[in-house]
Amino acid sequence: MNDNHxxxxxxxxxxxxxxxxxxxxxxxxxxxxxxxxxVRMREVENLKEAGSxxxxxxxxIGRRTGASYTSDLSPEGIAHLVKSAIExxxxxxEDPHAGLPDPGEFGALPGDLGMYSPEVAELDTAFKIExxxxxxxxxxxxDPRISNSEGASFDNHVGRHIFANSRGxxxxxxxxxxxxxxxxxxxxxxxxxxxxxxxxxxxFSGLEAPEYVGRMAAKxxxxxxxxxxxxxxxxxxxxxxxxxxxxxxxxxxxxHGMSVYRQESFLAGKLGEKVxxxxxxxxxxxxxxxxxxxxxxxxxxxxxxxxxxxxxxxxKSYLMNTYAARKLGMKTTGNASRGLTGNAGIGHGNFFxxxxxxxxEQIIAGIPNGFYVTELMGFGVNVVTGDYxxxxxxxxxxxxxxxxxxxxxxxxxxxxxxxxxxxxxxSDLEFRGSVAAPTxxxxxxxxxxx
Amino acid sequence: MQFSxxxxxxxxxxxxxxxxxxxxxALSQGGDYADLYFEYLVTSSIGIxxxxxxxxxxxxxxxxGVRVISGERTGYAYSDDLSPDKIRKAANVAAHIAAxxxxxxxxxxxxxxxxxxxxxxxxxTETAFSQRVDLxxxxxxxxxxxxxxxxxVQAVYADNLRQVLVATSEGRLSVDRQxxxxxxxxxxxxQSGGPPQRGHSGGGGRMELDYFLHEKTPEYxxxxxxxxxIAMLDAVDAPAGEMTVVLGPGWPGILLxxxxxxxxxxxFNRKGVSAFSGRMGQKVASELCTVVDDGTIGSRRGxxxxxxxxxxxxxxxxxxxxxxxxYLQDKLSSRLxxxxxxxxxxxxxxxxIPMPRMTxxxxxxxxxxxxxxxxxxxxxxxxxxxxGGQVDITSGNFVFSASESYFIEDGKLTRPVRxxxxxxxxxxxxxxxxxxxxxxxxxxxxxxxxxxxxxxxVGVGIPTIKIDKMTVGGTA
Numbered sequence: 026m027n028d029n030h031x032x033x034x035x036x037x038x039x040x041x042x043x044x045x046x047x048x049x050x051x052x053x054x055x056x057x058x059x060x061x062x063x064v065r066m067r068e069v070e071n072l073k074e075a076g077s078x079x080x081x082x083x084x085x086i087g088r089r090t091g092a093s094y095t096s097d098l099s100p101e102g103i104a105h106l107v108k109s110a111i112e113x114x115x116x117x118x119e120d121p122h123a124g125l126p127d128p129g130e131f132g133a134l135p136g137d138l139g140m141y142s143p144e145v146a147e148l149d150t151a152f153k154i155e156x157x158x159x160x161x162x163x164x165x166x167x168d169p170r171i172s173n174s175e176g177a178s179f180d181n182h183v184g185r186h187i188f189a190n191s192r193g194x195x196x197x198x199x200x201x202x203x204x205x206x207x208x209x210x211x212x213x214x215x216x217x218x219x220x221x222x223x224x225x226x227x228x229f230s231g232l233e234a235p236e237y238v239g240r241m242a243a244k245x246x247x248x249x250x251x252x253x254x255x256x257x258x259x260x261x262x263x264x265x266x267x268x269x270x271x272x273x274x275x276x277x278x279x280x281h282g283m284s285v286y287r288q289e290s291f292l293a294g295k296l297g298e299k300v301x302x303x304x305x306x307x308x309x310x311x312x313x314x315x316x317x318x319x320x321x322x323x324x325x326x327x328x329x330x331x332x333x334x335x336x337x338x339x340x341k342s343y344l345m346n347t348y349a350a351r352k353l354g355m356k357t358t359g360n361a362s363r364g365l366t367g368n369a370g371i372g373h374g375n376f377f378x379x380x381x382x383x384x385x386e387q388i389i390a391g392i393p394n395g396f397y398v399t400e401l402m403g404f405g406v407n408v409v410t411g412d413y414x415x416x417x418x419x420x421x422x423x424x425x426x427x428x429x430x431x432x433x434x435x436x437x438x439x440x441x442x443x444x445x446x447x448x449x450x451x452s453d454l455e456f457r458g459s460v461a462a463p464t465x466x467x468x469x470x471x472x473x474x475x
Numbered sequence: 476m477q478f479s480x481x482x483x484x485x486x487x488x489x490x491x492x493x494x495x496x497x498x499x500x501a502l503s504q505g506g507d508y509a510d511l512y513f514e515y516l517v518t519s520s521i522g523i524x525x526x527x528x529x530x531x532x533x534x535x536x537x538x539x540g541v542r543v544i545s546g547e548r549t550g551y552a553y554s555d556d557l558s559p560d561k562i563r564k565a566a567n568v569a570a571h572i573a574a575x576x577x578x579x580x581x582x583x584x585x586x587x588x589x590x591x592x593x594x595x596x597x598x599x600t601e602t603a604f605s606q607r608v609d610l611x612x613x614x615x616x617x618x619x620x621x622x623x624x625x626x627x628v629q630a631v632y633a634d635n636l637r638q639v640l641v642a643t644s645e646g647r648l649s650v651d652r653q654x655x656x657x658x659x660x661x662x663x664x665x666q667s668g669g670p671p672q673r674g675h676s677g678g679g680g681r682m683e684l685d686y687f688l689h690e691k692t693p694e695y696x697x698x699x700x701x702x703x704x705i706a707m708l709d710a711v712d713a714p715a716g717e718m719t720v721v722l723g724p725g726w727p728g729i730l731l732x733x734x735x736x737x738x739x740x741x742x743f744n745r746k747g748v749s750a751f752s753g754r755m756g757q758k759v760a761s762e763l764c765t766v767v768d769d770g771t772i773g774s775r776r777g778x779x780x781x782x783x784x785x786x787x788x789x790x791x792x793x794x795x796x797x798x799x800x801x802y803l804q805d806k807l808s809s810r811l812x813x814x815x816x817x818x819x820x821x822x823x824x825x826x827x828i829p830m831p832r833m834t835x836x837x838x839x840x841x842x843x844x845x846x847x848x849x850x851x852x853x854x855x856x857x858x859x860x861x862x863g864g865q866v867d868i869t870s871g872n873f874v875f876s877a878s879e880s881y882f883i884e885d886g887k888l889t890r891p892v893r894x895x896x897x898x899x900x901x902x903x904x905x906x907x908x909x910x911x912x913x914x915x916x917x918x919x920x921x922x923x924x925x926x927x928x929x930x931x932x933v934g935v936g937i938p939t940i941k942i943d944k945m946t947v948g949g950t951a
Contacts, residue, residue, distance in 0.1 A: 090529070095536070097537065217869055402873075403874035432872055473949065474946060
């Protein structure tokens with residue numbers, strides 16, 4: 026379909042919904058093409074290629090809501106989409122806070138946000154396979170103990186996102202990404218360990234070199250060999266950027282406007298209070314060009330923005346869509362997010378922890394006995410209470426150096442204490458996705474082992 | 476159901492000749508095997524929060540995936556448009572994985588035997604919304620009425636009806652109609668200004684809506700969620716370190732899913748990257764342990780008449796009296812390993828390549844009285860309910876999080892314990908199983924398993940078991 030057609034279709038769906046009785050309506054259309062090539066042990070394993078699209082509709086009849094989606098964009102499919110959403114308003118409850126954003130809230134960031142690189146769609150299949158092979162080969166060739174692999178993959182995606190509502194907002198943007206990853210297996214005697222490395226960018230030129238990806242993955246798998254289980258003890262814990270990022274995921278869940286109004290977050294009701302150590306400043310910024318959490322407007326048609334969530338340890342703002350903001354008596358922060366179906370949820374832009382000044386090496390050098398965490402497992406974080414208990418693997422810190430591999434242990438604490446216990450933040454902030462954190466040192470946590 | 480009655484024949488006018496033509500295009504560049512997976516999925520969900528039905532959604536998605544296997548290579552393409560030219564285009568894209576002249580010219584498609592595990596006349600998805608919305612309203616009322624300390628309740632009812640058609644170049648033709656429904660309740664409790672605690676419950680399966688009206692009612696799940704939240708109000712800090720752990724029956728069977736199930740999926744073993752690779756016939760658990768993956772249990776969430784490659788599902792013994800007996804095979808792995816498919820090829824949707832996956836994974840009942848098991852423990856942890864789990868296939872390390880657990884002191888359950896993660900190593904953990912109860916129970920029907928980004932519904936089950944040594948990740 027040509028460029029304008031889908032945008033017109035979205036507006037037409039909104040009009041059809043109004044004609045069918047909706048007092049307000051909003052429509053999202055997503056269209057995308059995906060490609061993925063997997064290689065394993067230097068041979069092609071899978072090639073996958075396809076395109077798809079779908080439309081989602083949300084309607085209001087007064088303060089009652091209904092939602093529907095379809096992958097069938099034929100006139101019959103659209104008619105069914107509209108009827109499906111309208112009929113659901115019969116069973117939902119009148120909700121005084123339901124509705125589209127207030128008139129003054131609509132908007133979109135101007136200019137090129139670097140979300141789309143046309144070269145991604147042009148990449149040659151043979152070249153993409155070759156790139157994946159180079160990454161895996163670099164891992165396999167790096168050390169005799171790397172003799173097996175779960176393979177390497179090159180993926181790319183280009184998409185279009187279209188949004189229109191009954192208040193006259195209509196917008197769209199294109200996005201693209203490509204990624205390269207490899208996952209080698211290291212073996213030495215009875216010990217076998219796997220790890221991975223990946224690189225992700227809006228365009229091919231932003232990717233790390235395949236050889237670097239392969240060598241990093243191999244280095245990570247090798248350093249896990251001969252891991253031991255340590256004694257149960259309380260020690261300082263250092264999260265490398267990959268695991269530190271998961272703590273940011275936990276903070277996001279805790280400042281999620283829906284969890285806050287329902288009182289199911291340990292940060293509910295703490296605005297303006299000190300919730301973390303002075304080192305901690307957390308930002309959500311949907312405006313940074315070229316990054317993965319960037320977009321001109323959110324999924325309700327509100328312009329993306331920069332929100333300071335925690336500033337030098339003080340909780341400054343929650344992240345909200347229109348609904349959560351109304352429940353909390355605040356204003357939306359432009360964080361509405363949704364797939365094709367249902368009411369808007371809440372998502373983040375680029376959600377990150379501000380970097381500090383020390384290098385990770387300097388931080389580690391100051392620790393006589395501690396745990397450097399490179400992998401976290403499981404779902405043992407309770408955002409209601411802040412209770413934190415997860416499976417972990419990594420390296421033991423002995424006299425300021427990474428000494429030996431550790432696995433099959435847990436780390437535990439409570440997020441309330443953990444955020445206040447952050448003693449140092451390193452300077453190694455990198456965006457490998459929309460959530461990012463540098464190396465973090467936590468004062469003390471319980472390591473559960475023998 | 477027969478092909479001629481399926482939505483694909485009746486509404487989309489797809490004929491056997493069409494299917495044979497598409498398979499021919501898929502194998503036009505050579506290749507050893509091809510299949511087509513047609514899917515028509517209708518979903519709905521209703522959510523209540525703050526006693527208001529705030530969300531209701533329904534949708535339709537459809538598409539076809541075309542797969543071509545050539546040696547160890549797989550080519551895959553899909554289309555969300557079921558028109559002949561779009562299906563042929565997908566077949567031609569998938570065909571590019573091979574590079575040789577076509578070998579197969581004729582496909583004699585035949586419908587083989589299949590189970591009838593969920594003879595549901597009217598799927599929940601096909602019932603009136605007014606009936607279904609009552610389920611969440613009743614759950615909300617019942618959870619709030621359970622105890623005045625309950626102050627927030629959310630309930631979500633979701634169902635779907637998936638209609639599938641699989642046609643393979645080996646001549647297999649399967650159609651299936653797969654209903655699925657689930658009711659989930661979450662309750663928050665608070666007392667005297669202390670921190671809130673959450674309780675969860677839910678269940679369902681491949682059954683008619685009647686199940687929620689007469690067997691497992693909204694009140695049943697609501698009371699369970701509220702009970703857990705209230706119980707946790709008095710919880711004390713979890714212990715840290717190795718100790719004796721007793722798992723209660725039912726959902727704690729997630730231990731088996733993580734500790735052994737994933738590690739026995741044939742793709743990992745074919746590649747030699749599983750901690751269980753090369754251990755067939757070896758002792759990997761105490762002799763009290765027999766672990767089965769069974770896709771043929773009637774009405775269960777993890778059951779399927781045919782897997783997503785058109786094979787009838789089976790009962791597969793994974794571990795028998797502690798000895799490793801079998802892997803879970805899909806088409807590709809079974810071809811490459813010269814084994815039979817175990818009916819374990821599953822995919823999330825038409826847009827996904829099938830993989831070996833679990834169905835309902837459980838441990839067979841043993842001899843012990845569950846009360847006697849608890850009485851035998853002087854000091855340990857009793858886990859009644861869990862959240863999710865995860866495994867590192869290669870090292871074999873797995874975790875799962877206890878959402879409701881109690882100290883065992885002098886053979887009795889005493890204080891409730893705050894959430895904690897338990898960690899172990901797959902091929903080692905079950906060697907410490909010293910007692911197995913006679914009370915095998917399957918879970919309520921709430922599990923979803925993720926692998927390589929694909930989610931599929933699964934079930935688990937376990938009797939009460941005692942594990943002499945496992946690491947508990949608390950703070951105390």
